[in-house]
Structures are given as structure tokens and as C-alpha cells.
Amino acid sequence: MSTPRISLPVIDRADSGIAVLNRWVTTTPEAQQSLADATLAAWARAPWPEGLLAVNCFVSTNGDTVLSYEQWTGERELRAYDGAAADAGRAGLDREIAAAAGDAERSEPFVCRLHRSSVTDARNVPSCVVITTFAFEEAATARAWSDAICHADATQPEPTPGSISRHFLLSLDGTDVLNYSEWLDEESHRKFLENPAQTPEWQQVEEFTGLTHGPGRRCRPHGGLTAPLSTTGSETA
Structure with missing residues (x-):
């Protein structure tokens, strides 16, 4: 090849x-x-x-x-x-x-299909990609959780520093999510986790239940x- x-x-x-x-x-x-x-x-x-x-x-x-x-x-x-x-x-x-x-x-x-994407900064080239999986009890909750994060991204007053894009892919049965997110660098993602946004939309994301956090890595x-x-x-x- x-x-x-x-x-x-x-x-x-x-x-x-x-x-x-x-x-x-x-x-x-x-x-x-x-x-x-x-x-x-x-x-x-x-x-x-x-x-x-x-x-x-x-x-x-x-x-x-x-x-x-x-x-x-x-x-x-x-x-x-x-x-x-x-x-x-x-x-x-x-x-x-x-x-x-x-x-x-x-x-x-x-094995998965793209559900939706949120692009916050198309100008910069990512040097860090965060790949994480999540398991949900119901497919509807998996979709709603992905949608809620994209909505929180779109409605916060200022873009998250260093965030370039997020992509949510669903397993074939819809109950598992692959979160593929692109960041300017590792430090940007680390600061996002240490200082999460406090908007009502992000707080709603934190209130979701019935999910299991799978392995996640900065790459x-x-x-x-x-x-x-x-x-x-x-x-x-």
C-alpha cells in the first residue's frame, strides 16, 4: 500500500x-x-x-x-x-x-458512527487529541449527553481556551460513546479539567447519570x- x-x-x-x-x-x-x-x-x-x-x-x-x-x-x-x-x-x-x-x-x-461534532476553533492545528469512551444504560441518554456537551460549547460566553473541536461517535447499538476532541496542546486540556466552565449548560452536563467512564488518554x-x-x-x- x-x-x-x-x-x-x-x-x-x-x-x-x-x-x-x-x-x-x-x-x-x-x-x-x-x-x-x-x-x-x-x-x-x-x-x-x-x-x-x-x-x-x-x-x-x-x-x-x-x-x-x-x-x-x-x-x-x-x-x-x-x-x-x-x-x-x-x-x-x-x-x-x-x-x-x-x-x-x-x-x-x-465500531461506531459519527453522531455530531462541535468545532470551536478551526484556525489552529491541534497538537493534542483526547480519546475517551463512555458507556450508557440507554442509547437515548448517550445521544442526549453528547448533544448537551455540544450545546454547552456553543452557548458559553467565551470559547474554552485551547479547545479546537469535539466529535461524538456512537456504537452501533447506540449505548457507547467515543469522544474524540482536539486541543491546541496538553496544557489546555489539563486546565479545562481543573477549571471546568460554570455555566448552567455545563452544570446540566454534570447532572447526567447512568454513564460509565471508560479509558481516556491524551494523545x-x-x-x-x-x-x-x-x-x-x-x-x-
Whole structure:
């Protein structure tokens, strides 16, 4: 697979109907870097699957997690790749990555669709991406919680310093949320958590119940690949 390397995905691209987040927890920062390199290398050597738009790799800033984010045109194309013959589809790719993963612990892939986005600053380029999952008892609550955060973003008197965008993706059954947010830098996100906004809209977000906070990490982009002949986001990582 010979394609342009890109640094960040366009989460809200119109042609992406479904996405997959893969997560590995490594034992050392050195193992993290090695696995991130191996993940991109495995994708780069493989034939580009039909319907795959982009693959991006992230490493957590604390040195223990590698995440890859796949964007597909739709569920049919994703399922075709997942079910393909061992050497031509997901099974072969997973074997190659697993060989490089060593003792890293892999979570179940998170398959999701974009629900909504909130862009607060399109002028700046993020150097920090925060990737977090949440589990809810009901799909309606997951949607309402995501909507409430976007509403709180849009109605606060001043934008959150350093916040660039938030994107909320729902699992196929609607009960789990992937929150992908872009920040100018780590310090901006850290200050946001330490000094949360006190508007009524943000207070309403805090009042939601029936949710479980999943793993969350501050990350930096490690690199990525985009579909051949696509110019979306094509630049050297």
C-alpha cells in the first residue's frame, strides 16, 4: 500500500459512514513506539481494502497506549474486509500487528458512527487529541449527553481556551460513546479539567447519570495513511 502519510483524520468527513477504534495497552514507552510503527507499517504493506478511507495512529502522552482509527465508507465494506480470507483481510493484518505487539493488551474494537461534532476553533492545528469512551444504560441518554456537551460549547460566553473541536461517535447499538476532541496542546486540556466552565449548560452536563467512564488518554498523532488518489488531508506526517 503506497499512499500519502497524514497526521490527523478528518473525523466529520462526509464520505465516512463508519469508523473503528483499536486500542492496545503496552508495557513501556519503547514498546508503545515500536507497536505504533509496526501498526502503520502493516497497513502500508497490505493491499488497500475497498471502502477504507483512512487509517490514523495515535500514541498516548503517558507512554502506555497505542490507538488506531479507521474510517470506512460503510458497514458493508468493513464487514467484507473483516470476513475476507486470512491473507487478504483483517485476520492477516491482525496476525502481523499481534506479532509486533508482544505483551501489549488489546481491547475489543470499537465500531461506531459519527453522531455530531462541535468545532470551536478551526484556525489552529491541534497538537493534542483526547480519546475517551463512555458507556450508557440507554442509547437515548448517550445521544442526549453528547448533544448537551455540544450545546454547552456553543452557548458559553467565551470559547474554552485551547479547545479546537469535539466529535461524538456512537456504537452501533447506540449505548457507547467515543469522544474524540482536539486541543491546541496538553496544557489546555489539563486546565479545562481543573477549571471546568460554570455555566448552567455545563452544570446540566454534570447532572447526567447512568454513564460509565471508560479509558481516556491524551494523545499525539503518530501518522496515518489515506486512500489512494484521495487528496483529503494529504500531507506528510
